[in-house]
Amino acid sequence: VAANWKMNLLRAEASAWCRAVRRELEAVPARSTVLVFPSFPMIPDVAGELRGSVLEVGGQDLHPEDKGAFTGDVSGAQLADAGCAWALCGHSERRHGHGEGDELVGRKIAAAARHGLAPMICIGETRAERHEGATFSVLERQVRSAVSSLGDPEGRRFAFAYEPVWAIGTGETAAPETAQETHGFLRELLGELLGAERAAVLPILYGGSATAENCPSLIAGPDIDGFLVGGASLDPGKFLGIIRGSD
Ligand code: 13P
Numbered sequence: 594v595a596a597n598w599k600m601n602l603l604r605a606e607a608s609a610w611c612r613a614v615r616r617e618l619e620a621v622p623a624r625s626t627v628l629v630f631p632s633f634p635m636i637p638d639v640a641g642e643l644r645g646s647v648l649e650v651g652g653q654d655l656h657p658e659d660k661g662a663f664t665g666d667v668s669g670a671q672l673a674d675a676g677c678a679w680a681l682c683g684h685s686e687r688r689h690g691h692g693e694g695d696e697l698v699g700r701k702i703a704a705a706a707r708h709g710l711a712p713m714i715c716i717g718e719t720r721a722e723r724h725e726g727a728t729f730s731v732l733e734r735q736v737r738s739a740v741s742s743l744g745d746p747e748g749r750r751f752a753f754a755y756e757p758v759w760a761i762g763t764g765e766t767a768a769p770e771t772a773q774e775t776h777g778f779l780r781e782l783l784g785e786l787l788g789a790e791r792a793a794v795l796p797i798l799y800g801g802s803a804t805a806e807n808c809p810s811l812i813a814g815p816d817i818d819g820f821l822v823g824g825a826s827l828d829p830g831k832f833l834g835i836i837r838g839s840d
Pocket of ligand 1: 597684756760761762763764800801802803821822823824825
């Protein structure tokens with residue numbers, strides 16, 4: 594279960610969040626792996642607050658190059674140095690808000706790998722693509738490109754997050770049957786690309802208006818392994834509700 598704070602929270606709020614979530618998970622451990630993706634300026638503080646806890650920290654994006662004249666960007670080396678274990682690659686707000694295509698997302702996945710960061714690879718179709726019946730072809734293109742960028746996936750830690758663009762921040766969560774159908778398709782495709790054994794244990798998270806209320810019916814889908822949470826992750830109580838609802 595992963596919290597993507599996007600461009601939200603200030604340092605004091607982030608620190609209060611970390612203390613609350615850490616305290617609660619130390620009192621009552623969760624079965625889920627729990628990750629948090631803060632905005633860049635908060636990463637060192639958050640990593641410090643969470644050191645020695647079960648929570649892991651990741652960057653929301655990274656530049657495909659390792660260093661250089663790239664004003665405003667952050668490298669995989671900098672994320673790792675700041676305490677990250679993960680990096681989001683290909684979030685829809687990067688693909689659609691910043692025009693990032695599969696080729697660039699692939700180079701980011703490769704950059705994450707070079708720096709020992711586990712990529713959380715985000716994929717998803719737009720509303721128009723779903724209406725055109727193009728959902729599976731769009732996802733297949735995104736997945737094939739991402740997997741080819743991973744290099745040798747043997748022994749590598751990574752995960753996929755299926756986030757239908759029309760469900761992100763809209764309150765319009767995918768129906769459990771729709772989400773499961775799509776995750777089932779993804780598991781089968783990943784089985785073809787990575788081998789059935791690896792695909793069976795590869796985490797495929799759902800993202801898009803996930804809440805403590807709707808996550809139990811979504812997690813009941815056999816191919817839905819967890820959640821990448823935006824809005825509802827900002828409140829520690831709501832986020833903990835999703836962790837508990839996923840266990
Ligand atoms: P919301 O949970 O706010 O819909 O955001 C989902 C998301 O984009 C997580 O990465």
